[in-house]
Amino acid sequence: MSEYLILGIILIVVVWFFNRDRIKNRFYPVRTKNLTIDQQFNSDKREREKEIDRLLSKMGKNGIKDLSAKDRKRLDELSKK
16 A cells, blocks of 8 residues: 555656646746836846847957857847848
């Protein structure tokens, strides 16, 4: 009987481990914030600046040659905004 109890506990722990994100989202859903237009604009601007900084730091010492074609295209798109 105790073997079945131990096996059941292990099974419950394994199932919980692999489904913890689903369980968390079911009981504690992510709530979206209601931002004003200014707050949304500033948030978008910060995200663009972070991405530009990431791409520029990726360039390193060799300049634009370090970037892939996809990264160069994204940098061009972000710099036009």
